[in-house]
Amino acid sequence: MPATPNLGLLLFIPYRSMETRVFAALAAAGFDDFTPAQARVFQRIGPGGTRLTDLADQAQVTKQTAGFLVDQLERAGYVRRVPDPADARARLIQIAERGQAAIPVAAATVAEVEAEWTAHLGAKRAAQLRGALTALREITDPYA
Amino acid sequence: MPATPNLGLLLFIPYRSMETRVFAALAAAGFDDFTPAQARVFQRIGPGGTRLTDLADQAQVTKQTAGFLVDQLERAGYVRRVPDPADARARLIQIAERGQAAIPVAAATVAEVEAEWTAHLGAKRAAQLRGALTALREITDPYA
DNA sequence: CCAAATTAGTCAGAGCCTATGACCAATGTC
DNA sequence: GACATTGGTCATAGGCTCTGACTAATTTGG
Numbered sequence: 627m628p629a630t631p632n633l634g635l636l637l638f639i640p641y642r643s644m645e646t647r648v649f650a651a652l653a654a655a656g657f658d659d660f661t662p663a664q665a666r667v668f669q670r671i672g673p674g675g676t677r678l679t680d681l682a683d684q685a686q687v688t689k690q691t692a693g694f695l696v697d698q699l700e701r702a703g704y705v706r707r708v709p710d711p712a713d714a715r716a717r718l719i720q721i722a723e724r725g726q727a728a729i730p731v732a733a734a735t736v737a738e739v740e741a742e743w744t745a746h747l748g749a750k751r752a753a754q755l756r757g758a759l760t761a762l763r764e765i766t767d768p769y770a
Numbered sequence: 771m772p773a774t775p776n777l778g779l780l781l782f783i784p785y786r787s788m789e790t791r792v793f794a795a796l797a798a799a800g801f802d803d804f805t806p807a808q809a810r811v812f813q814r815i816g817p818g819g820t821r822l823t824d825l826a827d828q829a830q831v832t833k834q835t836a837g838f839l840v841d842q843l844e845r846a847g848y849v850r851r852v853p854d855p856a857d858a859r860a861r862l863i864q865i866a867e868r869g870q871a872a873i874p875v876a877a878a879t880v881a882e883v884e885a886e887w888t889a890h891l892g893a894k895r896a897a898q899l900r901g902a903l904t905a906l907r908e909i910t911d912p913y914a
Numbered sequence: 915c916c917a918a919a920t921t922a923g924t925c926a927g928a929g930c931c932t933a934t935g936a937c938c939a940a941t942g943t944c
Numbered sequence: 945g946a947c948a949t950t951g952g953t954c955a956t957a958g959g960c961t962c963t964g965a966c967t968a969a970t971t972t973g974g
Contacts, residue, residue, distance in 0.1 A: 632788075632877075632880045632884070633784075633788065633880070633883075633884055633887070633899075633900065633903070634785055634788035634789060634792065634880065635813060636900065636903040636904060636907065637781050637782075637784055637785040637788070637903065638781075638785050638810075639903075639906075639907050639910050639911045640777075640781055640903065640906045640907070640910040641778055641781040641782050641785055642830065642910075643910035643911075644776075644777065644778035644781070644910075645778060648778065661959075661960090663959080663960060663961090666782075669779060677922075677923095678922070678923065679921080679922060679923075686786065687960090687961070687962090688961070688962060688963085689922080689923070689924090690923090690924080690925090690961080690962070690963085691960070691961050691962075693923070693924070694959095694960075694961080695960085698959095710922090713921090713922075713969075713970075714922095714968085714969055714970085715921070715922040715923070715968060715969040715970070716921090716922050716923075716969090717922085717923080733776075736776045736777070736778065739777075740776070740777055742909065743777070743906060743909070746905065746906070746908070746909050747902055747905055747906065751898070751901070751902050751905070752902070754895070754898045754899075754902060755777075755898075755899065755902040755903070755906075756777065756780065757895070758891055758895050758896070758898060758899040758902075759777070759780035759781065759783075759784065759899070760780060761890065761891055761895070762783075762784045762887060762890070762891065762899075763775075763780065763783050763784070764890070765886065765887070765890050766783050766784040766786075766787035766788075767783045767787075805930075805931090807930075807931055807932090821951070821952095822951070822952065823950080823951055823952075831931090831932070831933090832932070832933060832934085833951080833952065833953090834932080834933070834934085834952090834953080834954090835931070835932050835933070837952070837953070838930095838931075838932080839931085842930095854951090857940075857941075857950090857951075858939085858940060858941085859939060859940045859941070859950070859951045859952070860940090860950090860951050860952075861951085861952080
């Protein structure tokens with residue numbers, strides 16, 4: 627390994643760790659058919675529902691991929707598709723009952739992991755980390 | 771989107787951005803058959819070569835997956851397998867000529883992206899970010 | 915107001931990534 | 945030297961993602 631690993635890898639390692647923890651908790655709570663790829667789409671669903679194309683753009687996948695993942699989420703009861711009143715071509719993807727039920731489980735695990743990280747880094751550095759990442763999003767997330 | 775996105779997503783967004791940039795640069799330089807999955811294994815190869823099982827552990831994939839990726843890397847000329855003098859069962863995966871040639875291209879792009887990030891964050895916050903991520907690695911990378 | 919261009923979404927097909935399970939060969943242990 | 949362990953492969957299957965082609969609804973320009 628290089629002496630100073632590049633920032634890409636440094637970002638990836640904790641990301642993967644968080645992901646592993648959250649999906650283990652979800653599986654343990656009975657949401658064992660929820661996958662990371664599905665989550666990356668699911669996370670982008672807004673309060674009133676979001677169009678497939680918007681989800682695809684925000685998750686940076688093709689609309690075909692997004693459609694494939696939403697199909698699975700729908701079949702598993704995590705989301706539902708309703709007609710978009712503003713456009714007859716489009717449908718809004720909304721979070722369904724089972725999706726709502728999964729959110730607190732994921733949120734609790736995220737909070738738990740973040741607490742561990744904060745304990746390791748100290749409150750100040752943890753806040754700096756979040757602040758830097760949030761600022762970075764401005765130039766790395768086309769849909770921030 | 772939630773008001774305060776979880777740290778997992780905040781880590782993922784710049785990671786994905788960096789990855790996209792690096793692979794675009796590699797492809798433009800003629801390394802168009804190099805994939806992110808291969809890179810996650812390739813990055814872990816040590817100076818004298820590394821065993822498949824070690825690569826698998828460090829990249830957190832199964833040895834079958836690591837073997838599959840190394841097969842591709844070998845076929846494309848990025849790595850080579852040599853017998854491990856210390857153990858006749860094992861072979862060391864070493865970076866081959868084409869792999870060595872790709873490294874500076876990737877490194878230059880990483881440096882470019884990191885420079886952009888530093889310009890956006892300021893030198894101090896950028897250093898804090900790297901420091902926090904490096905510290906986080908202690909508790910999130912089983913093979914740090 | 916209508917023809918052309920654009921946009922939302924689906925279908926079909928292919929390739930890549932990853933895992934489980936079974937297996938073989940070499941090594942280490944006692 | 946028998947037995948458990950370790951390094952690695954083969955076979956198989958499932959999941960993720962893409963390109964290309966297509967339908968239907970909407971928007972735009974004249």
